[in-house]
Amino acid sequence: MSRSVLAASLVAMLVLAGCGAAPSAPSPLPSASPAAPSAPPSVAPPSVAPPSVAPPSVAPPSVAPSPTPPDATPKPPAAEAPPDFTAAERYLLDRVQRGATDCEPAGGSDDLPRDAIAGIECHSDDRAVARIGFYLFANDADMLDAYFFRMNAEGVARDSGTCYEGEGEGAYTPGEGEIASRNGCFINDEGFANYRATLPGVHVYIGILGRSGDTRALDAFAWRFNQDVPGVPTLWGEPS
Numbered sequence: 370m371s372r373s374v375l376a377a378s379l380v381a382m383l384v385l386a387g388c389g390a391a392p393s394a395p396s397p398l399p400s401a402s403p404a405a406p407s408a409p410p411s412v413a414p415p416s417v418a419p420p421s422v423a424p425p426s427v428a429p430p431s432v433a434p435s436p437t438p439p440d441a442t443p444k445p446p447a448a449e450a451p452p453d454f455t456a457a458e459r460y461l462l463d464r465v466q467r468g469a470t471d472c473e474p475a476g477g478s479d480d481l482p483r484d485a486i487a488g489i490e491c492h493s494d495d496r497a498v499a500r501i502g503f504y505l506f507a508n509d510a511d512m513l514d515a516y517f518f519r520m521n522a523e524g525v526a527r528d529s530g531t532c533y534e535g536e537g538e539g540a541y542t543p544g545e546g547e548i549a550s551r552n553g554c555f556i557n558d559e560g561f562a563n564y565r566a567t568l569p570g571v572h573v574y575i576g577i578l579g580r581s582g583d584t585r586a587l588d589a590f591a592w593r594f595n596q597d598v599p600g601v602p603t604l605w606g607e608p609s
Contacts, residue, residue: 457487463608467604473489485511485515504573509570516565532584535554536553549569561579
């Protein structure tokens with residue numbers, strides 16, 4: 370083979386080698402291009418994080434209805450309620466039969482008949498009556514002592530007559546010796562009629578203050594609707 374042919378062959382081989390190697394250079398470029406878009410998605414989620422934290426920042430309004438303001442500015446106290454009845458006062462109140470309204474506990478011991486353990490005092494729906502009192506005692510002896518003490522203080526003699534005769538006192542049931550079922554009337558220093566009666570067995574003493582000096586009107590009020598003979602005053606008693 371001639372040298373010219375050999376040289377031509379070598380040149381051809383070098384050209385072919387150069388052509389085969391040239392395409393290999395750009396091969397890294399395609400691998401780099403996918404890498405570029407993959408980076409933004411990896412960064413995107415952190416950029417969304419702040420909105421997820423925003424709702425907790427609204428929490429302060431939920432604290433607004435706290436109990437602190439009411440405690441700091443308390444409401445004014447309510448009006449004082451009426452006094453409660455004791456068990457003994459409730460006993461008296463529950464057995465009032467008629468004629469009494471707006472009952473309340475009697476005042477302190479100075480307003481109760483002596484030795485009374487409880488009392489209630491009431492207004493009345495009867496035009497002749499200003500006030501009615503019902504007083505409880507531990508026994509009949511204490512009840513009678515209080516009754517006679519008041520009659521003596523008003524100058525009303527025992528067994529002196531009936532309320533239809535004005536001032537007077539007597540038993541309202543027949544019997545021998547000391548009869549515990551009694552009633553009497555007097556007119557006080559202000560000119561108002563008073564009626565008093567005892568209910569033995571239950572140890573209750575009734576007092577009625579009139580609006581005038583008419584003792585008969587008070588006696589009639591105390592005995593109204595009585596159907597028994599001799600009967601008892603009909604203002605207070607055990608429920609039927």
